[in-house]
Amino acid sequence: MKRQPVDYSGFSLRRLKEPRFSHIRLLGGWLVYFALYFLTENLIPAERCHVIHCRLDDMIPFREGFVVFYVGWYLFVAGAVAYTLFYDVDRFKHLQTYIIVTQIAAMLCYIFYPSIQTVRPAEFPRQNVFTWVLGIIYAFDTPTGVCPSLHVAYSIAIVSVTLKEKALNGWVKAAAAGFALMVCLAVCFVKQHSVLDVLAALPVCLLGEILVYGKDYWMPKLRRAASRGNP
DSSP states (O other), X not given: OOOOOOOXXXXXXGGTTSTTTGGGGGGHHHHHHHHHHHHHHHXXXXXXXXXXXXXXXXXXXXOGGGHHHHHHHXXXXXXXXXXXXXXXXXXXXXXXXXXXXXXXXXXXXXXXXXXXXXXXXXXOSSOSXXXXXXXXXXXXXXXXXXXXXXXXXXXXXXXXXXXXOTTSOHHHHHHHHHHHHHHHHHXXXXXXXXXXXXXXXXXXXXXXXXXXXXXXXXXXXXXXXXXXXXX
């Protein structure tokens, strides 16, 4: 079933308090996140950061081709936020709240337990368009503030919201879940994150799942399951 676009005619910043447009204020979470990201990246010295590393990191080879999924993640997130904003306000509220929860949890970790990863290759084993893109990413994105991985957290948030949307086709849900999985692998194969960063994102997402869907989605399911189990 194709959704009709949300009517934003007449919108202005002065009307953000109106119920019709109040959900747009959730986008302000991105402004707070980017401000905190800038501060943590520039005010926390690398010497204070804890190295995040495990033996499995050394067993995972560097594969620059995975940068396609790493960079594609930006479109994945922007597309999910934009689609829900313009076509499904309720889903937008769920997704954006979920993302804000992960942002707050991650930023608290970055501030009180600053982290750094040391798995990036000293030099690329070959030169191609993928390593060229990765060189830009490495130069732009410092190896600090990595645990938990927000690449992973946002991806799981999008998949969670997508899978609960009954109006979407099964192939759309499968594609979203498959792409999210590739992103989770990509952060390790392009050496932007340790496996520990990926695992640390899971409890963060669990918190988001509980706060966003615990009361209205999971609790009714648990009650129905419990009632079926009782004679």
